[in-house]
Every structure is written in structure tokens, then in C-alpha cells.
Amino acid sequence: MDENPWEDEYIKPLRLSKRRDSRSSQPDNEFKMRPIRLTSKTEDTPDLAHERKSEELPSPQTPRRRSIQIKNLPIIEKSPPKLRIESNSSDFIFAICLVDFHHIRGPEIQWWKSNYLETIDSNLFKNLPFQSLPDGSHLFEETFSNFNLVYDFSTNKSYDNLNDLINFNDDPRNLKTLFGCSCIRQININELSEEELKRNKDIKRSIIQKALVIINKDKPIFTKIKDKLSIITRSYFLQDNLSNFDVLENLFENLNNEINFNDNEEFFINLNLKQSLLQLGNKMLIIFKALLLEKKILIYSNNKLELLTKFQNNLISLIPNLINNLIYSGCQLSDYQEIYNGKLVKPTSLNTENRDSMLKFFGLPLKIFNTKGSFWNPYLPLQQINQLNFPETKSFMIGCSNLLFVNQSKDLGVDLLINLDTYEMSSPNGLNSELSLTSNDKAFMSNLISKCSADVVDDENENFIGNDDYIRYQFEDYLLSLLSTVRFNQYVQKFGQYPPGFSNASNSINEDNNVYNGDLSIFNSSFINSWKTTENFDIWDLTCDEFIFNFINPRHVQVDFNNESAISSFFNNLNFKFKNLNVDDEETKPNKFINKKFSDEDFKQSKDKKKWFFNK
Structure with missing residues (x-):
């Protein structure tokens, strides 16, 4: 070995x-x-x-x-x-959200729509913004990230860090894994319309960075939704008004009704x-x-x-x-x-x-x-x-x-x-x-x-x-x-x-x-x-x-x-x-037994060189 x-x-x-x-x-x-x-x-x-x-x-x-x-x-x-x-809904898509990088507060959830939770508070999925906008994502005009979340459907709690795990006192059999896929995209503020710049006067950076996130249950679906996620994210940024979330609403309906995840x-x-x-x-x-x-x-x-x-x-x-x-x-x-x-x-x-x-x-x-x-x-x-x-x-x-x-x-x-x-x-x-x-x-x-x-x-x-x-x-x-x-x-x-x-x-x-x-x-x-x-x-x-x-x-x-x-x-x-043998055209079958007394000198005198080869 x-x-x-x-x-x-x-x-x-x-x-x-x-x-x-x-x-x-x-x-x-x-x-x-x-x-x-x-x-x-x-x-x-x-x-x-x-x-x-x-x-x-x-x-x-x-x-x-x-x-x-x-x-x-x-x-x-x-x-x-x-x-x-087991949950209150049979929908495969758990939620869709938009994460924005604020120049002062850092990454935060800007928009949320879910089959399970109408609203999201600060106690749920505390690290979701950081998972959606990973370190180093600012180096790319567009990139993708995947991550897992832990959620209890019976208590509607998420478990996001060491303290949550240490203080856990519920039934661990109810903990399920949710799979997040985010498309991160950024644009220069010069590409925004004048109306959008007026609506966002507090922008202090030269770029705007956001992540469109799809969260699903049962199994990861990264390859099945990557292209669709990229198109919708690009379409969202092409809008004159980034406060218009209609394209995201349509994505939510499309994922729930038209895509086969089986x-x-x-x-x-x-x-x-x-x-x-x-x-x-x-x-x-x-x-x-x-x-x-x-x-x-x-x-x-x-x-x-x-x-x-x-x-x-x-x-x-x-x-x-x-x-x-x-x-x-x-x-x-x-x-x-x-x-x-x-x-x-x-x-x-x-x-x-x-x-x-x-x-x-x-x-x-x-x-x-x-x-x-x-x-x-x-x-x-x-x-x-x-x-x-x-x-x-x-x-x-x-x-x-x-x-x-x-x-x-x-x-x-x-x-x-x-x-x-x-x-x-x-x-x-x-x-x-x-x-x-x-x-x-x-x-x-x-x-x-x-x-x-x-x-x-x-x-x-x-x-x-x-x-x-x-x-x-x-x-x-x-x-x-x-x-x-x-x-x-x-x-x-x-x-x-x-x-x-x-x-x-x-x-x-x-x-x-x-x-x-x-x-x-x-x-x-x-x-x-x-x-x-x-x-x-x-x-x-x-x-x-x-x-x-x-x-x-x-x-x-x-x-x-x-x-x-x-x-x-x-x-x-x-x-x-x-x-590679230089032999005559005469057909001969090899002998079954080897004649050990057959010498090299015999080969020189022999016309049957195939016979010599197999006996040798």
C-alpha cells in the first residue's frame, strides 16, 4: 500500500x-x-x-x-x-426574498413572500442576509451562492447559531433543512434613472448590490432554477423603479405552479x-x-x-x-x-x-x-x-x-x-x-x-x-x-x-x-x-x-x-x-510439446522457421 x-x-x-x-x-x-x-x-x-x-x-x-x-x-x-x-402547506417553495446591502446597516431583507410565513422578524433566519451576500461577492457583476437553513415547522423557529443549538429544548425530530439559492447582482449607480436616484438619496456607495433568494424544502434545486433566477434578477435591475416587486411576485407564482421539481x-x-x-x-x-x-x-x-x-x-x-x-x-x-x-x-x-x-x-x-x-x-x-x-x-x-x-x-x-x-x-x-x-x-x-x-x-x-x-x-x-x-x-x-x-x-x-x-x-x-x-x-x-x-x-x-x-x-x-517474424509462406502448425534440444544452429538450417519459433 x-x-x-x-x-x-x-x-x-x-x-x-x-x-x-x-x-x-x-x-x-x-x-x-x-x-x-x-x-x-x-x-x-x-x-x-x-x-x-x-x-x-x-x-x-x-x-x-x-x-x-x-x-x-x-x-x-x-x-x-x-x-x-409535515407542515401547514404542501408547497415545495418555502419563500422568496430580496436581500439588499445597506451602506450603514449592512445586508438586510428588503422584501419577503412565503407559503408558510406571511412576515419575517429579526428572530427568524438571523444569518440569511449574510448567507445570501457572501464575502467576496462584490468582486462579481453576477454570481450565485447556496446555503442551508434549519427550521422547525411545528414551533416556527429557526436555529441559526451556536446559542440556538445550546439552548435547544424541543423535539429534534422536527428539525428540517431548507435550501437557499441566491443570485447576487450589482450595478453602478450611474445606471439608475434620475427618479430612482431621487428616491434613494441616502446611497453613499458607487454600486448597488442585491441578492434574489429562493428558499425551498425537500432537496436542493440549484441547477433547475439558476438560469431563471439569473433572468429575473437582471430584469429586476433593468426597472426604472427598484421598489417595484411585481417581477418577483410573478416569479413566486411561476415556481409554485409551473415548474416540476420531481x-x-x-x-x-x-x-x-x-x-x-x-x-x-x-x-x-x-x-x-x-x-x-x-x-x-x-x-x-x-x-x-x-x-x-x-x-x-x-x-x-x-x-x-x-x-x-x-x-x-x-x-x-x-x-x-x-x-x-x-x-x-x-x-x-x-x-x-x-x-x-x-x-x-x-x-x-x-x-x-x-x-x-x-x-x-x-x-x-x-x-x-x-x-x-x-x-x-x-x-x-x-x-x-x-x-x-x-x-x-x-x-x-x-x-x-x-x-x-x-x-x-x-x-x-x-x-x-x-x-x-x-x-x-x-x-x-x-x-x-x-x-x-x-x-x-x-x-x-x-x-x-x-x-x-x-x-x-x-x-x-x-x-x-x-x-x-x-x-x-x-x-x-x-x-x-x-x-x-x-x-x-x-x-x-x-x-x-x-x-x-x-x-x-x-x-x-x-x-x-x-x-x-x-x-x-x-x-x-x-x-x-x-x-x-x-x-x-x-x-x-x-x-x-x-x-x-x-x-x-x-x-x-x-x-x-x-x-515481426521473417518467415516463409509455408503454413505450419505449432508443436504441442517443446523440443529443448532444438538449437539456434538448427534454426539456420531449418526451412520451417515458424516451427523453430514455437519449439524454441
């Missing part, structure tokens, strides 16, 4: 196909975006190979599993019910995950594994405020379906296990035509931020820095644009500090071996980066090799192979033997390197041991099916690719030897 997790190697480029994993040489075992083929008949020992289509043949390098016992799950047609926020496909559009991957390289996998270990992650940018949000949304997109499970992510007091009273159970049914049902079968999404002591906030202003000192805080992922966060990162207990202005990553308090990448981890990233670096189009599937969806699918495959390996290892530890259809010898990939199914060291044993101590692992262990290794190879996703590459390389080298 490489002990240097920060090693940044130059990696060659490569590229994509529409299939989720073109690496695996075992299509009958890989997990694809299509429904899993299960039998609905009641059988004691169903044969997986029999369930596959006849054209999906196993790899010749890996023995076919003759019998794999899996549980018979009832197939259902309906999707499992989704968790719904379409999940648009949540990760235009986030440019590929750029972040190419800039960070292997460090992207380190950050991903740090999320699983519930580390304290601080992400800083002063020159790229919009990227601050995009980068965090990209990290969230690497964990399947996490985007739809963030309503308890904004507060250290929320606990997913408490909300369900600890009655977490494994799936008892599977809808193979429903992706959410299949992800639930594998215990996904992992509850990274939804446990007590963990939280996420895409932008935390300086006014909330003391929130990181809350005694119950164990982990977080936050974004910031103030350099004081960086300067105090060691005192704040930050494990990973990512500077998006320079794409540098550091560990203020030192990094343990648990985040060191194994050789297979590095090979996985090397192949992924090379494919993303080469602009190759897959004409057959009409898709682009290396696009954002492709990257997300590769990380999903990595995560699924990790979960399957852990489950396989748990089975072996519990029963002292391999599951039916598996054996140590027959499923080895490379006996010299001792790479077998269920080998945890291939992911880094220290990482696995550390992950098993986290809250999200406990929830996953209670909610994931016991036999997922029957669907996903219980080994590192890179192993199959290594095996396939080695075989391909062998035949390519052999073909190269044939092409």
Missing part, C-alpha cells in the same frame, strides 16, 4: 460508452442500470446463470458459478413511499464534474472516501464562489440518491436513527423496474450527513463560525469564502482543506493511513481520468466517453463493489466458509498477489475498519440486504479491468511477435 495519499502523478488520458461499466469481463455478474433479473417463482436454490439471457455468456477467464443461493424477494410494482415533511435528471446538469476530476486527480477519491469516514471537510474559495456550490453538489452526486435524502442534513441535532426510533430494517421486497427500490436493496444512499453530530452547509458565513465548536459536532462538509476559516482550520479540527482557487488539498491536523489509496484505487482513478481526458465519442451508443454521468457511474460501481466486498467478508466471518457458488481458489484473480473475493485490504484495511465505526455504516448495516454479493462481484471494481487488460496485453504482444 502506498503510504503517501497526496502523491499527484501525471496520468495519461482515455474515454466513454453508454453502458455503465465497459471494464468488466463478466456481464452476468455486473450491476447495470437495467432491472435485475430475478425469478418470481418460489425455488429453494435458484440458479443465477439460468436467469441470465442466453447471449450473456460468462468470461472464459472466470469459472461460471454453478449455484448461488439468493433469497426470493417478492416483486412489487409500486415504489416505496417517500418521506414527506424530475431528478436535471439536478446535476452543468455542474462540470469532469473539470473538478481533472483538476484534483487522485485527490477526488480521497475526498470521496473521507465523506464515507465522516471527516471534517472545509472547502474554500474567494475567487470562484459559484464553483463552491457546484463542487459540493458534485461530491453529493457521487453517492447515489443522496440528493433526495438531505432534509436532515443541515443540523447537528438531527438523527436519522432517532427519527425512525431505531427500527431500521432490511428490504423485504424489490421492484426491479424502480431504481430507488434497487438502491434501497443495496442500503443506499449512505446517510453521510443525516446523523447526530454531522451536518452539511454549502456556504457558512463568518457569523456562524462558532457553530463548528458545538460540542456534539463530529463531522461536517462546509463551504466558505472568508480566509479566517482557513487560518483557524487546525483549531476547528478540520481533517481535509480543499482550496478551489488553487485546487490544492491539505490536512491541517495530519492525515492517517486510513485515507491512503491502494494500488487498485490509483489504477481505478488513472483509468477514469485518462478516459475523461480524451475526447472520444461512442457512436454506437451515441454517448460521450468521460462525461459527468459516466464519472458518476464509475464512482457508483466503485461504491457498490466496496459494499459487496464488505458483505461478503461479513458472511465469511459469520459462518466460517464461503457462500454457495464461491470458493477462495476458483475466484482468485491473481494468486501471486493474493487478490481474492472478499479481500478488504484491496480497499485499504485501515479505511474499512474506520468506516465500520461511523454512524452511516451502522445505518447501512441495518438496511442493506445480506446477499448483495450475488449481484455485484465482491472485489475491487478495478480487479476485473486489470485482469482484462493483462489478457489483452498478452495477445497483443503475441500478435506483435508474429508480425
Whole structure:
């Protein structure tokens, strides 16, 4: 194992196909975006190979599993019910507001309209103006910011700072996360009409800066409303009278009545995950594994405020379906296990035509931020820095644009500090071996980066090799192979033997390197041991099916690719030897046995040089 997790190697480029994993040489075992083929008949020992289509043949390098016992799950047609926020309104949009920067009083809410609160007072969302107008936003004519708010729908209270958390005495199960998205824009006072200048005689600065903010519940909607928010903000500033809020009223009605927020496909559009991957390289996998270990992650940018949000949304997109499970992510007091009273159970049914049902079968999404002591906030202003000192805080992922966060990162207990202005990553308090990448981890990233670096189009599937969806699918495959390996290892530890259809010898990939199914060291044993101590692992262990290794190879996703590459390389080298041999046209077949007495002198006298080559 490489002990240097920060090693940044130059990696060659490569590229994509529409299939989720073109690496695996075992299509009958890989997990694809299509429904899993299960039998609905009641059988004691169903044969997986029999369930596959006849054209999906196993790899010749890996023995076919003759019998794999899996549980018979009832197939259902309906999707499992989704968790719904209880409140006095079913509207997805919580509120729209306009935040103005006053030259004396600082940022303040100028206009407010909500489905839940007719008016807003100084005790509600105390940091909303500072979150809407982040530090450094004055450097841009237009930029965007995202942030989280914590609200109790039963008491109509918000929890905004350390004092609110310390003095909390209500039911933490009622705390919900609201997601704010602001478009910040500024204009020069010279662009204002004379009438507007007369109405605002107290303006003492050369620019006017405002932020139009949309606050919603359930899940972030940054990419779905960004363009609309930009157009409306620009239209508002083009008015002769900035006290006219009709355009904002129309936006409120439009968002409530005309936009469909249930379409999940648009949540990760235009986030440019590929750029972040190419800039960070292997460090992207380190950050991903740090999320699983519930580390304290601080992400800083002063020159790229919009990227601050995009980068965090990209990290969230690497964990399947996490985007739809963030309503308890904004507060250290929320606990997913408490909300369900600890009655977490494994799936008892599977809808193979429903992706959410299949992800639930594998215990996904992992509850990274939804446990007590963990939280996420895409932008935390300086006014909330003391929130990181809350005694119950164990982990977080936050974004910031103030350099004081960086300067105090060691005192704040930050494990990973990512500077998006320079794409540098550091560990203020030192990094343990648990985040060191194994050789297979590095090979996985090397192949992924090379494919993303080469602009190759897959004409057959009409898709682009290396696009954002492709990257997300590769990380999903990595995560699924990790979960399957852990489950396989748990089975072996519990029963002292391999599951039916598996054996140590027959499923080895490379006996010299001792790479077998269920080998945890291939992911880094220290990482696995550390992950098993986290809250999200406990929830996953209670909610994931016991036999997922029957669907996903219980080994590192890179192993199959290594095996396939080695075989391909062998035949390519052999073909190269044939092409470069100076032989006669006489056709001869190679001898089955090697004649060791056949010498070089024999070659000079031999007319059959192909025969000499194979005997040699």
C-alpha cells in the first residue's frame, strides 16, 4: 500500500460508452442500470446463470458459478413511499426574498413572500442576509451562492447559531433543512434613472448590490432554477423603479405552479464534474472516501464562489440518491436513527423496474450527513463560525469564502482543506493511513481520468466517453463493489466458509498477489475498519440486504479491468511477435510439446522457421 495519499502523478488520458461499466469481463455478474433479473417463482436454490439471457455468456477467464443461493424477494410494482415533511402547506417553495446591502446597516431583507410565513422578524433566519451576500461577492457583476437553513415547522423557529443549538429544548425530530439559492447582482449607480436616484438619496456607495433568494424544502434545486433566477434578477435591475416587486411576485407564482421539481435528471446538469476530476486527480477519491469516514471537510474559495456550490453538489452526486435524502442534513441535532426510533430494517421486497427500490436493496444512499453530530452547509458565513465548536459536532462538509476559516482550520479540527482557487488539498491536523489509496484505487482513478481526458465519442451508443454521468457511474460501481466486498467478508466471518457458488481458489484473480473475493485490504484495511465505526455504516448495516454479493462481484471494481487488460496485453504482444517474424509462406502448425534440444544452429538450417519459433 502506498503510504503517501497526496502523491499527484501525471496520468495519461482515455474515454466513454453508454453502458455503465465497459471494464468488466463478466456481464452476468455486473450491476447495470437495467432491472435485475430475478425469478418470481418460489425455488429453494435458484440458479443465477439460468436467469441470465442466453447471449450473456460468462468470461472464459472466470469459472461460471454453478449455484448461488439468493433469497426470493417478492416483486412489487409500486415504489416505496417517500418521506414527506409535515407542515401547514404542501408547497415545495418555502419563500422568496430580496436581500439588499445597506451602506450603514449592512445586508438586510428588503422584501419577503412565503407559503408558510406571511412576515419575517429579526428572530427568524438571523444569518440569511449574510448567507445570501457572501464575502467576496462584490468582486462579481453576477454570481450565485447556496446555503442551508434549519427550521422547525411545528414551533416556527429557526436555529441559526451556536446559542440556538445550546439552548435547544424541543423535539429534534422536527428539525428540517431548507435550501437557499441566491443570485447576487450589482450595478453602478450611474445606471439608475434620475427618479430612482431621487428616491434613494441616502446611497453613499458607487454600486448597488442585491441578492434574489429562493428558499425551498425537500432537496436542493440549484441547477433547475439558476438560469431563471439569473433572468429575473437582471430584469429586476433593468426597472426604472427598484421598489417595484411585481417581477418577483410573478416569479413566486411561476415556481409554485409551473415548474416540476420531481424530475431528478436535471439536478446535476452543468455542474462540470469532469473539470473538478481533472483538476484534483487522485485527490477526488480521497475526498470521496473521507465523506464515507465522516471527516471534517472545509472547502474554500474567494475567487470562484459559484464553483463552491457546484463542487459540493458534485461530491453529493457521487453517492447515489443522496440528493433526495438531505432534509436532515443541515443540523447537528438531527438523527436519522432517532427519527425512525431505531427500527431500521432490511428490504423485504424489490421492484426491479424502480431504481430507488434497487438502491434501497443495496442500503443506499449512505446517510453521510443525516446523523447526530454531522451536518452539511454549502456556504457558512463568518457569523456562524462558532457553530463548528458545538460540542456534539463530529463531522461536517462546509463551504466558505472568508480566509479566517482557513487560518483557524487546525483549531476547528478540520481533517481535509480543499482550496478551489488553487485546487490544492491539505490536512491541517495530519492525515492517517486510513485515507491512503491502494494500488487498485490509483489504477481505478488513472483509468477514469485518462478516459475523461480524451475526447472520444461512442457512436454506437451515441454517448460521450468521460462525461459527468459516466464519472458518476464509475464512482457508483466503485461504491457498490466496496459494499459487496464488505458483505461478503461479513458472511465469511459469520459462518466460517464461503457462500454457495464461491470458493477462495476458483475466484482468485491473481494468486501471486493474493487478490481474492472478499479481500478488504484491496480497499485499504485501515479505511474499512474506520468506516465500520461511523454512524452511516451502522445505518447501512441495518438496511442493506445480506446477499448483495450475488449481484455485484465482491472485489475491487478495478480487479476485473486489470485482469482484462493483462489478457489483452498478452495477445497483443503475441500478435506483435508474429508480425515481426521473417518467415516463409509455408503454413505450419505449432508443436504441442517443446523440443529443448532444438538449437539456434538448427534454426539456420531449418526451412520451417515458424516451427523453430514455437519449439524454441
